[in-house]
Every structure is written in C-alpha cells, then in structure tokens.
Amino acid sequence: MEYLLIAINSVFIGNLILAKFLGICPFLGVSKKVSTALGMSMAVMFVMTLAATVTWILFHFLLEPLNLQYLRTIVFILVIASLVQLTEMAIQKISPALYEALGIYLPLITTNCAILGVAINSIEKEYNFLGMLVYAFFGAVGFALALLLFSGIRERLDISSVPKSFRGAASSLIVAGILSLAFMGFAGLVPG
Amino acid sequence: MRFYTRLLKQTIWHENPIFHQMLGICSALAVTTNLKNGLIMSLAVIVISMATNVTVSMLKTFIPRNIRLITEMIIIATFVIIFDQLLKAYYYQMSKTLGPYVGLIITNCIILGRSEAFALRNRVLPSLVDGLGNGLGYAMLLLPISFFRELLGAGSIAGHQVMPANLEPARAILLAPGAFLLLGIFIWILRGIQLHHAKEAE
Numbered sequence: 213m214e215y216l217l218i219a220i221n222s223v224f225i226g227n228l229i230l231a232k233f234l235g236i237c238p239f240l241g242v243s244k245k246v247s248t249a250l251g252m253s254m255a256v257m258f259v260m261t262l263a264a265t266v267t268w269i270l271f272h273f274l275l276e277p278l279n280l281q282y283l284r285t286i287v288f289i290l291v292i293a294s295l296v297q298l299t300e301m302a303i304q305k306i307s308p309a310l311y312e313a314l315g316i317y318l319p320l321i322t323t324n325c326a327i328l329g330v331a332i333n334s335i336e337k338e339y340n341f342l343g344m345l346v347y348a349f350f351g352a353v354g355f356a357l358a359l360l361l362f363s364g365i366r367e368r369l370d371i372s373s374v375p376k377s378f379r380g381a382a383s384s385l386i387v388a389g390i391l392s393l394a395f396m397g398f399a400g401l402v403p404g
Numbered sequence: 405m406r407f408y409t410r411l412l413k414q415t416i417w418h419e420n421p422i423f424h425q426m427l428g429i430c431s432a433l434a435v436t437t438n439l440k441n442g443l444i445m446s447l448a449v450i451v452i453s454m455a456t457n458v459t460v461s462m463l464k465t466f467i468p469r470n471i472r473l474i475t476e477m478i479i480i481a482t483f484v485i486i487f488d489q490l491l492k493a494y495y496y497q498m499s500k501t502l503g504p505y506v507g508l509i510i511t512n513c514i515i516l517g518r519s520e521a522f523a524l525r526n527r528v529l530p531s532l533v534d535g536l537g538n539g540l541g542y543a544m545l546l547l548p549i550s551f552f553r554e555l556l557g558a559g560s561i562a563g564h565q566v567m568p569a570n571l572e573p574a575r576a577i578l579l580a581p582g583a584f585l586l587l588g589i590f591i592w593i594l595r596g597i598q599l600h601h602a603k604e605a606e
Contacts, residue, residue, distance in 0.1 A: 231580045233434040237513055240426055282489060285507040286481035293474060322473075325430050325511035332504040377596035381426050385588030393581040 215346045218339075222347050223354040224398035228326050230358050230391060235326030239359060240384055242320075244370070249363035252320075253356030257349070259299060259321050260330055263292050264348030267331040268341065288331050293322050326355060362391060408533050415537030418598075421514040422545045423591045428514040432546055433583040434505050439562040442550025444491070444498055448506060450539030452483045453515045457535035459483075460523040467524075476519050477510065484509050514538055549586050553577050 228234045235256075242252045267288045275281055300318045304311045321327060330351050334344040365387055374383055421427045428449070435445045459479050460467075467475050488506050491499040499506070509515065518538050523531040554560055557578035559567030567573065576582050 233430050233580065233583065234508075236429040236433065237427070240429070282485060285485055285488070285510060286478065289477055289481055289510050290474070293477060325508045328511050329504055329508055332507055336504065377599050378592050381423065382588050382592035382595060385584050385591060389581045389584030389588060392584055393576075396576075396579065396581065 215342065218343055218346045219350040220401055222351040223357065224395060224401060227354045227358055227392075227395050228329070228351050229355055230388070230395045232329065234329040235324050235355060238320060238324050238326075239362065239388070240381065243359055243363040243366055243384075246360065246363045246367060249359045253352075253359050255318050255321055256324065256326065256355055257352040259292075259296060259318070260327050260352040260355075261345065261349045262299065263295050263327050264331050264334055264344055266295060267291050268334060268339075268344045271335050284332070284335070285328075288328055292327055292331070296322050326351070358391070358395075362388065365391070408530070411530060411533050412537045412540075415534055416541040416544060420541040420544065420594075421517075421538050422542060423594045425517075427517055428512045428542060429587070431505050431508060431512060432542070432549070433580075433587060435502055436546060436550035436553050436583060437578050438554040438558065438560075439547070439550050440498070441501060442546045444495075445502065445505070446539070446543035446546045448487050448491075448509060449512065449514065449542050450536065452480065452487060452509055453518060453539045453542075454532055454535035455483045456480050456515050456519050457523040457531040458528055460519040461526060461528045461531035464524050472524065473516075473520070476516060480515055480519070481510050514542060545587070545590060549583075549590060552586060553582060557582060 222228070226232060229236065229239050238252055238256075242248045270287060270291060271281075271284065275284060275287065296318055300311075303318075330348050334347050337347070339347055362384075366384065369383060369387065415421075419425065422429060422432055431445060431449075435441045456476070456479055460476060463475075463479075484507060487509075488499070491502070491506060515538075518534060522534045526534070551561070554562070555567070556574050557576075559565060559571065559573040574582075577586070
C-alpha cells in the first residue's frame with residue numbers, strides 16, 4: 213500500500229515536470245514531435261531508475277559511513293555522467309536497435325535536472341531501497357506521461373496560426389501551465 | 405570599456421539565457437514563490453556563473469579537450485557545494501526552503517553552456533563579464549516573476565503584507581500552474597518588445 217501511494221504520488225500529484233519543475237529543458241526541447249518525445253521518455257525511464265539506484269547505494273554505503281554527505285552533489289553528478297556514458301556503450305553493444313532509437317537522447321540526459329533531482333530527493337525523503345526504486349521508476353513514468361501529452365498538444369499548436377511573439381517558448385509555457393492545472397486535480401487522490 | 409558594456413548588454417538583453425535561449429528554466433519556475441527566494445537564487449546563479457567562467461577561462465589551456473565536460477561539471481559542482489554549505493551555515497531557513505534546487509544549479513544549463521561556449525575560448529576578464537551578464541539576465545526574469553507571484557499569490561512583498569486584508573489572494577499563482585503561466589506571459593511580453601525594436605531598426 214505504501215508503495216502504491218508513492219507510485220501514484222510520483223506519477224500524478226508530484227509529477228516531476230508539472231509540479232516539481234524538474235526536467236523542463238528536455239520538456240520544451242524535445243517535445244516538438246510525439247516520436248522524439250517517446251524516445252526521450254524511454255531513455256529517461258531507463259537512466260533515472262538506474263541512476264537513483266546507484267546513487268542511493270553510494271550514499272548509504274559510502275558517503276554516510278565516511279561522513280561525507282556534503283559531497284553528495286558532486287558525487288551524484290559524476291555518477292550520472294559516467295552512468296550515461298556506460299549505458300550508451302552497453303546499449304550500443306547489446307542492442308543496436310535500441311541504441312538507434314534512443315540515439316542522441318542518451319547524452320542529453322546528463323543535463324536533465326530531473327535525474328539529479330530524483331536522486332537527491334529520494335535521499336532527502338529517506339526512502340528505503342524499494343521505496344526509492346518505486347519513486348524513481350514512477351517518477352520517470354510521470355515524466356513520460358507529461359512529455360507525451362505535451363508533444364501531442366504541440367503538434368497541433370504548430371499548424372495553427374499564432375502571433376509571432378507568442379510562438380515557441382511563450383505558448384509552450386502557457387500550455388504547460390494549463391496542463392499542470394489539470395494535473396492539480398489529482399491532488400485529492402491521496403489523503404493528506 | 406565599451407566592449408564590456410556591449411557584452412553585458414548583449415548577454416542580458418539580446419541573448420538573455422532564459423527568454424531567448426530557454427536555459428535554466430527549471431529553477432526559474434521552482435524557487436519564485438516569493439521575492440526573497442528569488443533574490444537568493446539569483447545571487448547564487450550570478451556568483452556561481454562568474455566564478456565558474458573565471459576558473460574555466462584560467463584553466464582553459466590545461467583542460468584536455470575530450471574530458472572538458474566532466475571537468476567543467478566538477479568546477480561548477482565545487483562552487484555549488486561551497487554556496488550550499490555557506491547557505492546552510494549562515495541562512496539555514498533559506499537553505500531549507502530552497503531545498504534541492506540549490507544543488508540543481510549544477511544542471512542549470514546556463515552555467516555549463518556559458519563555460520562551454522564562452523569561457524573556454526575567451527580571456528579571464530571578458531569571461532567574468534559574460535558570467536555576470538548571464539547571471540543578471542537570469543535575475544532579470546527571476547525577480548519580477550517572484551515579485552508578482554508573491555504579490556498575487558500571497559498578497560505581500562518580501563514577507564510584508566501589502567494587499568488589503570479583505571482581498572483574497574489567488575493561491576493558484578503560488579502553485580505550479582501559476583509559475584508556468586507567469587513565465588509564459590513574461591516571455592511573451594519581452595519577445596514582443598524585442599520584435600518591436602527589431603521592426604523599428606529596419
């Protein structure tokens with residue numbers, strides 16, 4: 213039950229993009245087409261779960277015993293950067309088809325603050341191992357959901373006539389605002 | 405001197421990191437619930453982007469090309485941690501409210517982007533000015549947004565109640581949708597002004 217709550221919370225109520233403002237750069241950057249959004253979501257789902265797991269283990273079994281918690285940020289970002297690099301190499305070897313599909317999205321993930329945000333958050337919220345796993349995976353599912361919804365809307369937006377100054381960033385942000393308003397409706401799902 | 409003022413103007417206005425290049429938006433949305441948070445966050449980005457730009461520019465001949473991204477990340481992370489620790493030591497309350505967003509300055513693309521695009525190719529002083537300009541350009545959007553979000557959402561300015569008490573503040577502005585909407589409207593207005601200028605110049 214507890215894990216179900218974490219899952220619902222991270223997909224809908226505490227949606228990474230629409231409620232926590234994490235990963236806005238890729239959200240605005242790769243959401244022009246549904247297909248690219250799908251590729252990005254898959255890459256994020258994969259890396260986010262992996263990165264959260266590795267950083268959680270490192271934090272609890274290396275940094276905490278050595279009393280080096282303040283090095284958290286620097287360690288985490290290095291872990292994420294090298295993890296992305298390793299994943300890229302591994303996928304290239306194991307599954308060239310998947311590598312083709314993820315393509316340029318993998319390296320882009322390094323600067324996706326949602327990954328670091330989830331890694332830091334799962335420490336701050338003091339989740340246990342399983343809780344962290346659920347939190348990270350469903351956080352990524354929420355990310356994918358928002359990205360896909362948004363890219364669908366943007367495909368429509370592109371073919372409609374919009375004033376020049378409103379085109380691009382401004383209209384995207386307003387749409388994101390409305391989307392986030394809709395997601396706020398989920399807040400009643402979990403009591404408290 | 406003319407060179408520096410022009411560089412400053414260019415980074416703040418013509419190539420503003422937020423509304424022109426769409427960088428660093430995550431934190432711009434997350435921490436703008438009141439003016440104080442916006443102020444501290446702007447300060448953090450200004451200081452860290454200046455420090456990073458200067459360091460990268462000084463070290464540019466020593467940084468091997470193929471690991472430059474990681475090196476830049478480490479430099480940024482170092483300054484972020486220093487700032488985070490200072491905040492924790494002297495302003496613990498603020499450090500609690502800003503939460504993970506201070507640490508997330510590392511992935512703020514403004515800083516990495518500028519050290520990659522500018523500091524690696526330029527001398528120390530122009531890099532310093534470029535860092536300052538980008539930090540100020542970030543502050544230029546962050547401060548008005550946090551000002552309006554606090555005013556409309558809580559009816560106060562920097563914690564002081566200013567709106568009449570019987571006027572119910574629009575709490576939704578403080579929540580996520582308000583941030584998106586306000587930033588969207590700001591970008592809309594600023595783009596409009598820029599387009600207007602461009603038309604007049606023609």
